Amino acid sequence: MKGTGNLRPHTNNHSNGTSTSTIKPRLFSVDTPPSLEEFKKLTTESTLVHYPLAASTESNVPIYNLPEFSSLTTEERSALQDEWYHILLSGPGVFVTKRLYTDIALIDRVSGVFSSIIAEEKNIAGKRGDHFAGSGANDRVWNSFSKHCLQDADSFVEYYSNPWLPAISAAWLGPHHRLTAQVNVVKPGAKAQISHRDYHIGFQDNQSCAGFPKALQVASQFLTLQGAVAHSDMPLESGPTRLLPFSQKFEEGYMAYRILEFQNYFLENYVSLPLGKGDGLFFNPALFHAAGQNDSDSILRSANLFQISSAFGKPMEMVDTYPLIEKSWEGLQEMYKKNGLSEEVKAFISNVAEGYPFPTNLDRRVPETAGMAPESEQELLIKGLEKGWTTKEVLAKVKEIKDDSHA
The missing domain is CATH 1.20.120 (Four Helix Bundle (Hemerythrin (Met), subunit A))
Known part of the structure; x- marks a missing residue:
């Protein structure tokens, strides 16, 4: 290639018709904090469109009453997926699915399996990690998907044969996605999580995060979908997930969520919705969110958390x-x-x-x-x-x- 030896900036004389517009940096700067004012404007002035298939909207969060999956035509299911896609991309970034699981006896059976796994793992020596919370504050089961199957295949088959799960996942990720799951049981008195964004870039420290170009910071949210199934009733006093609608649209959000001013703004403006056992919650991984503080006297707030990945997040060849x-x-x-x-x-x-x-x-x-x-x-x-x-x-x-x- 000719000319690659001279990397010094030069003045364009317009003789070849090229533009003199400045090439902007590909990275967000760790030395220039994101604009809190722009973040406030985005989260307060974004307009919620009407979602005709939602049963209601509470605190800017659309709520869907799911019918029997087989009762809907292909066109009706697609119309639901269109709304969910719009919510996750351009809308508030989060929606609730009431009665995602209608068989509460099944939910209780699976919760029993989770409790058994938790009890077994407590007998294993070693440090137990948690997710944006202190170790041991909650009960956590990593890879509950695999452990559930190995512990009780019958209930595993019933639980994960719910056709709404791939329908919801495909609305955002398309076909061939991969579901993983992690159980979280938040005990009475447990403190709230720090507000954050999720996997992928949300799991990096700030310096590592800054190394990813701007376009990839935005693209990261298209690679995963976050979800949860309530395994207990979750009244507000038990601290269900705190959410900041529209915050997934803030391009510098992965650089911003660790900053104290943004965390304080979240604490002043988050919304939270009660969930019933068997309900589902799904949101864009770039949405600012946090598990709430459990102020109840006796509620063990239990959820099976889904982290669902796009098929495209894989290399073309295996390298050992x-x-x-x-x-x-x-x-x-x-x-x-x-x-x-x-x-x-x-x-x-x-x-x-x-x-x-x-x-x-x-x-x-x-x-x-x-x-x-x-x-x-x-x-x-x-x-x-x-x-x-x-x-x-x-x-x-x-x-x-x-x-x-x-x-």
């Missing part, structure tokens, strides 16, 4: 990093000894090892409150270079990550 690291470690060490943690060393590590530690097993790779992402292979290799690990030592650590990441 273990043998690649085994073959290249000594050469990488030599490069590091000569030049330290040079750009070339970092470039090689970024290509040979996984930099993103998901999917993983969050029981074995315990998440921390301040940042949900465990250590990646890339971070491990840098540590190994700094500590002078042998090939055998680094491979043992890589194998540990791989083994601990399995379901």
Whole structure:
């Protein structure tokens, strides 16, 4: 390519008809905070459109009374999906589905399975991670989807054969999505979560978040859908999910939610809706939200949380990093000894090892409150270079990550 050796800015003389408009930075700046005033304007002045298929709207949240799935025609289901898509994209970002599960006896059976899993896991020594809350504040079951099946396949089949689940998921993600689930039981007296956005970029710390270009910050929300099934009645005193309608539309939201002024604004303006056992709640992962404080005397607020992923969040080929690291470690060490943690060393590590530690097993790779992402292979290799690990030592650590990441 000609001309690539001169990267200094130059003045355009218009002779070739090209524009002189300034190319804007691709990244949000960590040194320039997002505008709280713009955020306030967005969340207070956005207009809720009429959703004709919703039974009602409360606090800007559309509420749907779901009929029997088989009672609707294909066209009627598609019309519902059109409304849900608009809500998640351009509307308040959240909706409620009443009677998502009508068989309350099934909900209670599944809750019994979850309770059994929780009791078993409490006998296992080790730190238990939680999601944007202190360890041990709640009862948490990571990967309740797999554990439920292995514990009680009969109720698992009944529970996940609900045809509304793929219909709701497909409205946002299209076909071939993957559902995962995590149980959260919030005890009386438990404090509220910190307001946040969710997976993917919501699980990064602020510095890591800033490394993702603006377009990807927006695109992240199209890769997942958040949902929950109420496994207990959730009156307001029990602290059902706090929500800030329209906040998913704020492009700098992943940079903003950790900032104290935005957290305070959330606390002053969130809405919360009571849910009945069997109801569903679904929202855009970029919506500012938080589990509420349980001020009840005796309600164990229980929900099975869904994190549903687009089919497109996967690479084209499978790469087994273990043998690649085994073959290249000594050469990488030599490069590091000569030049330290040079750009070339970092470039090689970024290509040979996984930099993103998901999917993983969050029981074995315990998440921390301040940042949900465990250590990646890339971070491990840098540590190994700094500590002078042998090939055998680094491979043992890589194998540990791989083994601990399995379901």
